[in-house]
Amino acid sequence: MSTTTPTTTPATPTRTPSAMSTTFASSSLIKLEILRTLRNKRFMFFSVIYPSVLFLIISGPASKTAKVPHTDLTMQLYYLVAMASFGALTAVLMGNSERIAKEREKGWTRQLRLTALPGHGYVIAKIASAATVTLPTIVVVEVVAAAVKDVRMEAWQWLALTFAIWAGSLVFAALGVAIGYLASGDAVRPLTMIIYFALSILGGLWMPSTIFPTWLQNIAKWLPTHPYAALGQAIEVGHAPHLQDVLVLAAYLVAFAGGAAWLYRKDTRKA
């Protein structure tokens, strides 16, 4: 324990009221959330490095011309989208749900309510910082695919692919927030894991869902990860994403964001 004696009381505020800076969100909090995420080596490994490693392991030995059954995609193209999406999913889902649940329990969200930050500023900072980490995740998989496995696409396809996977990850960021406000304590990790693996595997991020029995495919195609991966797959063969996939994802976004907002308000009333 330090014995430093406090010596001064600051006499004057250094700043005049600046209401604008905190009316909607706080760039300070967003920066700090990003900084702490980047410092978390385990999290960075699993969301940024791990998907690329999986990409190399799975698509490495496969032929560069043979198509994945029922698709126009090679193994390399299929797993490029799958692993970039998987990495983005990991970054936004795993990070947020557990952190939010823990910070609610420890009272950090309560402490933040005693600042001038508006209530939703916390959630916005969480989603913004998660969305920042997803970008390197996606780009690293793309760079590895192009450099090591000679995946070639038009420039617009690379850009569109990056954007589609990045924007689509917001759906799962909202889901992560909802889980963080739904579960607490010991329940949050298993719940997140179950949802995470179900979404990854059934959505076809680990293996083509065409190898599943038909009844399982019928269920899987309604999971949000299925249209999420389909966005990227459409871009890879030179098409715009299918309208149905975009609509299904949008519906999920509305549902998850609405659920998160409802759970957040419920939690706030309880304090």
Add this chain to the structure above:
Amino acid sequence: MSATAGTTRPTEPRDGTGPVVAFSGVSKTFGQVKAVNQLNLTLHAGETVALLGPNGAGKSTTLDLLLGLRNPDAGSVEVFGTTPARAIAKGLVGAMLQSGGLMEEVKVKELVKLACDLHPRAYKVSEVLESAGITDIADRLVNKLSGGQEQRVRFALATAGANDLIILDEPTTGMDVTVRQAFWAAMRRQADAGRTVLFATHYLEEADAIADRVIVLHRGRILADGSAAEIKAKAGARRVVFDLEGPIDEGALRGLPFLTALDVSGHTVRIQSSDADATVHALYGLGVYPRNLEVSGLGLEQAFIAITDAASAEEAV
């Protein structure tokens, strides 16, 4: 009767300014428990107020209501003439709660900088660190701190800007004696700078030494409200202890003047009296021979126990 017993303070504004905090008829119920019951409370600018009460007295609920973390079932809570949330958004209120957690995996100085960035009337980060006595641990990670260090970081967050009202919920829990003294020295400077300070505490000596006003809370009601000296006087100012041989006539003892409490166990008699001289004089008048007679002042702790016990007994009847 106890609900109105404490209104010894003027409720009019001082110096032409409105009250800092105004509770009027505030109630909050959790299930069957009335955590706060018809509470009326006014704090004025510049006061240092201690909130005392046993566990479950409603201290934390009162502070939560004051800070807008909970909404009252009935009555109204105003802080600087507006809602708690608006007062906080304006940077008028700083608070250090027991239940207030810290952001982990960040450095102390980063967290303090965040608090300064969020405060509409912030101080410089270096000044806040120094004032809270945490300059030497500024580069440590928040999740690697001891309990006492965490408390000082909480204090830094509560004083990151020019708050006019500072709320502290058992702030010195986990601090050792040296740090505790340094903490209160820092707190006193805040009070000297004209800030209003409200703190809940279990350490009655802290209330005695630091507060210029003490509010005793019991089962969601105010039992007593005044200076520490007034609280002691209210409970019966002095304690008289002696031994008596032979059978003890409790009825006669109870008839002693200025007696406020009587406790007989074996041969030992303990009396609380608001005028010990008169009580002892009358005691000799009973024709008994008290041995080992001691007359002592009542500490705030005993006063506090006397007041809350009396209230509990009253409710039990």
